[in-house]
Amino acid sequence: MNPPILKIDNLESYYGPIMAIRGVSLIVEEGQIVTVLGANGAGKTTLLKTISGIMDPEKGTISFMGEKIQGKEPDKIVQKGITHVPEGREVFPILTVEENLRMGAYSRRDKENIHTDLDLVYDYFPILRKCKSQQAGTLSGGQQQMMAIGRGLMARPKIMLLDEPSLGLSPLLTRDIFLIIKRLNVEQGVTMILVEQNAKVALDVANYGYVMELGRIVMSDHSSKLQSSKDIQEFYLGQSEQASERGQKRWKQRKTWR
Amino acid sequence: MQLVISGLAMGCVYGLIAMGFVLIYKATEAVNFAQGDMMMLGAFITLGLTNDQYMALPFWISVPIAISLMGCLGYLLDSLIIRRMFGQSQLAVVILTIALGFVARFLAGAIWGHDPQSLESPISGQYFRISDIVIGVPEIWIIGITISLTVVLFVFFAKTKLGVAMQAASQNQMAAYYMGIPVRRVNSLIWALSGIVAAIAGILFASKNAIDPGTGLLGIKAFAAAVIGGLGSLPGALLGGLLIGLIEPFAARYLEGDIARIMPYLVLVLILIFRPHGILSQVQKKKV
Numbered sequence: 001m002n003p004p005i006l007k008i009d010n011l012e013s014y015y016g017p018i019m020a021i022r023g024v025s026l027i028v029e030e031g032q033i034v035t036v037l038g039a040n041g042a043g044k045t046t047l048l049k050t051i052s053g054i055m056d057p058e059k060g061t062i063s064f065m066g067e068k069i070q071g072k073e074p075d076k077i078v079q080k081g082i083t084h085v086p087e088g089r090e091v092f093p094i095l096t097v098e099e100n101l102r103m104g105a106y107s108r109r110d111k112e113n114i115h116t117d118l119d120l121v122y123d124y125f126p127i128l129r130k131c132k133s134q135q136a137g138t139l140s141g142g143q144q145q146m147m148a149i150g151r152g153l154m155a156r157p158k159i160m161l162l163d164e165p166s167l168g169l170s171p172l173l174t175r176d177i178f179l180i181i182k183r184l185n186v187e188q189g190v191t192m193i194l195v196e197q198n199a200k201v202a203l204d205v206a207n208y209g210y211v212m213e214l215g216r217i218v219m220s221d222h223s224s225k226l227q228s229s230k231d232i233q234e235f236y237l238g239q240s241e242q243a244s245e246r247g248q249k250r251w252k253q254r255k256t257w258r
Numbered sequence: 259m260q261l262v263i264s265g266l267a268m269g270c271v272y273g274l275i276a277m278g279f280v281l282i283y284k285a286t287e288a289v290n291f292a293q294g295d296m297m298m299l300g301a302f303i304t305l306g307l308t309n310d311q312y313m314a315l316p317f318w319i320s321v322p323i324a325i326s327l328m329g330c331l332g333y334l335l336d337s338l339i340i341r342r343m344f345g346q347s348q349l350a351v352v353i354l355t356i357a358l359g360f361v362a363r364f365l366a367g368a369i370w371g372h373d374p375q376s377l378e379s380p381i382s383g384q385y386f387r388i389s390d391i392v393i394g395v396p397e398i399w400i401i402g403i404t405i406s407l408t409v410v411l412f413v414f415f416a417k418t419k420l421g422v423a424m425q426a427a428s429q430n431q432m433a434a435y436y437m438g439i440p441v442r443r444v445n446s447l448i449w450a451l452s453g454i455v456a457a458i459a460g461i462l463f464a465s466k467n468a469i470d471p472g473t474g475l476l477g478i479k480a481f482a483a484a485v486i487g488g489l490g491s492l493p494g495a496l497l498g499g500l501l502i503g504l505i506e507p508f509a510a511r512y513l514e515g516d517i518a519r520i521m522p523y524l525v526l527v528l529i530l531i532f533r534p535h536g537i538l539s540q541v542q543k544k545k546v
Binding site for chain 2: 052054073074075077078079083084085086090091092093094095099100102103104106107151155
């Protein structure tokens with residue numbers, strides 16, 4: 001097997017005085033979709049921000065294709081081929097859609113290919129072509145999310161970090177966006193790290209999953225195995241066949257990792 | 259008519275300084291109160307390079323030198339001083355720029371003295387007549403250069419990659435980081451740009467008026483212009499500058515002295531009451 005494209009070892013990151021990541025290690029193989037699940041405040045977003053250089057780790061290493069990249073400036077990391085599609089889309093509200101997309105390609109030197117990539121993005125998200133000269137702030141939430149993914153794609157990344165693409169979207173739109181995410185992974189060969197609260201859709205598209213809690217990884221397995229794990233079903237998928245009978249006892253139930 | 263032209267010319271200078279305010283405000287959300295003093299410095303550097311009692315260089319050589327010096331100064335100010343205030347409140351940055359303004363004023367006084375001096379530029383002091391209207395050549399230059407500079411800036415921000423990136427960084431700094439835009443360098447470049455604009459404004463001002471180290475206080479009027487136009491809008495800054503430039507001479511002519519001097523600020527107050535975001539403001543909406 002090839003060496004992993006991204007390998008994180010014993011990473012620790014602080015969010016102000018709070019230790020948000022407490023020694024996380026994970027491995028991403030090329031071509032995979034790896035999902036990181038967890039509740040609010042588990043440290044998922046901090047993990048992505050540390051990978052993309054927005055935050056600097058206190059300890060630990062991140063190696064991308066064999067090269068240590070922890071603590072580098074975000075513009076250097078984008079140039080190496082890691083793009084971050086941030087939580088809450090973070091569009092440039094009074095630039096047009098097309099200008100937004102072009103900003104995604106800011107770090108690229110190969111001008112001639114940018115145009116074909118723009119067409120590629122428009123092919124995946126036809127709706128963006130229709131409103132390409134509209135200001136991005138006037139788009140709907142779903143369109144903004146598509147634009148944010150498209151903008152990330154414009155950097156021609158080897159790895160894309162997706163932070164809660166389903167945030168604030170209807171179930172139907174979430175499904176559409178995840179279909180496109182899967183297509184991008186298969187057709188364009190983009191490796192992805194997908195952070196999600198919506199464990200069901202995330203496990204459906206992902207090959208491998210990690211579960212984070214309070215800054216630590218508490219569980220990791222192939223996503224099909226995670227899907228059938230009892231803990232995951234209880235706490236993240238919310239399946240509750242037995243819940244009615246032991247609903248009131250649930251507060252007592254311990255997770256296997258505690 | 260004469261009042262209109264001299265008012266427009268003065269308004270252009272205000273407008274250029276106001277653009278400097280707007281550039282920095284948009285990028286960093288801090289107001290650089292040293293903008294007027296940067297203009298004064300630009301003017302004095304040109305004067306120091308050109309005038310006979312100092313270095314006596316030809317005018318057309320000292321102008322590009324002064325402009326590039328001010329550009330470097332702007333870049334260094336940001337990268338060495340302002341950037342260290344990152345994470346402090348905006349107020350701290352504002353006070354810092356006021357202090358820098360004082361430093362610039364006394365520095366200029368120490369080097370060039372506190373007496374008003376005029377720049378020996380080839381365009382100053384000439385005029386021509388159309389029937390009975392006297393038009394100064396500097397005024398034509400001021401208006402012409404301001405228009406072309408505005409066009410250049412417009413094209414720069416709308417069409418070039420760096421210009422769009424500057425807009426992007428000012429609209430959503432976090433997202434700009436995510437996109438791999440080197441935000442810190444872009445901010446320093448904006449300071450450089452505003453230094454350049456200040457230098458041009460200074461040179462234009464000095465070719466019409468005598469300058470002394472206190473000239474920078476003009477920046478306050480230009481700040482009023484920027485607010486009138488809408489802090490955050492370059493065309494608004496120019497418009498506000500022109501408005502103030504036009505109000506001044508007319509008020510001085512038709513109203514009593516002290517009342518006339520109030521007029522620009524009265525307009526400022528009125529506009530703040532009725533259009534608190536300024537005349538041309540970009541209202542940003544962000545959806546979740």
